[in-house]
Amino acid sequence: MAKIAVLTGSLRKGAFSKKIAANVAELFPDGFEAEFVSIGNLLLYNQDLDDNNDPPQVYTSFRNKIKACDAVLFVTPEYNRSVPGVLKNALDVGSRPKADSVWNGKPAAIISQSPSNLSGFGANHHLRQSLVSLNMPVVQQPEAYIANVATLLDENGQINNEKTVQFLQSFVDAFVDLINKKRDIPSFNSV
Ligand code: FNR
Numbered sequence: 001m002a003k004i005a006v007l008t009g010s011l012r013k014g015a016f017s018k019k020i021a022a023n024v025a026e027l028f029p030d031g032f033e034a035e036f037v038s039i040g041n042l043l044l045y046n047q048d049l050d051d052n053n054d055p056p057q058v059y060t061s062f063r064n065k066i067k068a069c070d071a072v073l074f075v076t077p078e079y080n081r082s083v084p085g086v087l088k089n090a091l092d093v094g095s096r097p098k099a100d101s102v103w104n105g106k107p108a109a110i111i112s113q114s115p116s117n118l119s120g121f122g123a124n125h126h127l128r129q130s131l132v133s134l135n136m137p138v139v140q141q142p143e144a145y146i147a148n149v150a151t152l153l154d155e156n157g158q159i160n161n162e163k164t165v166q167f168l169q170s171f172v173d174a175f176v177d178l179i180n181k182k183r184d185i186p187s188f189n190s191v
Contacts, residue, residue, distance in 0.1 A: 010086075070106070075111045091103070119147035
């Protein structure tokens with residue numbers, strides 16, 4: 001069983017990001033399980049809180065949840081042409097202590113979305129920039145930019161556009177391939 005941590009870059013109740021993530025979670029094959037990990041309760045990262053080896057419980061609990069997962073799926077809106085602060089904060093919290101970063105070596109995949117035509121390109125690529133530094137292999141193709149997201153969801157939050165579902169299935173398939181490749185390389189587990 002492979003566990004996929006799902007992180008969304010929006011805290012609001014009706015977030016399109018959460019709806020897209022819920023649809024995508026259904027597209028993984030048997031043997032893959034999605035776990036939605038909340039990031040809204042994390043204190044803003046403050047290195048002082050780590051320096052005495054007694055970090056806040058919310059940091060520890062978040063770090064343990066990510067550590068227990070095999071891969072990470074990010075679904076995010078774009079805020080001011082970049083990654084929403086709440087998601088960047090989660091990356092920062094998980095990245096410390098540096099020698100024990102919870103992200104190190106974990107395969108990742110990014111979906112950005114926007115109610116406009118923009119599709120969150122800026123957020124998608126700023127997030128990629130951080131994931132390079134965090135040593136996370138990221139699905140390169142296909143790239144997932146979901147534009148006009150509101151028009152793709154029905155009143156129950158289900159994607160109502162067959163082409164979008166097919167596209168997201170191909171995206172999940174590429175992610176599963178990446179995860180399986182990394183699982184087949186024994187040294188992967190020791191990074
Ligand atoms: C936005 N929004 C936005 N949209 C976009 O395409 N590019 C952008 O740079 C921004 N910037 C931005 C900043 C802030 C602070 C907010 C609150 C919103 C609009 C955003 O895409 C829209 O609110 C989405 O619905 C947010 O995603 P969720 O919450 O539905 O997942």
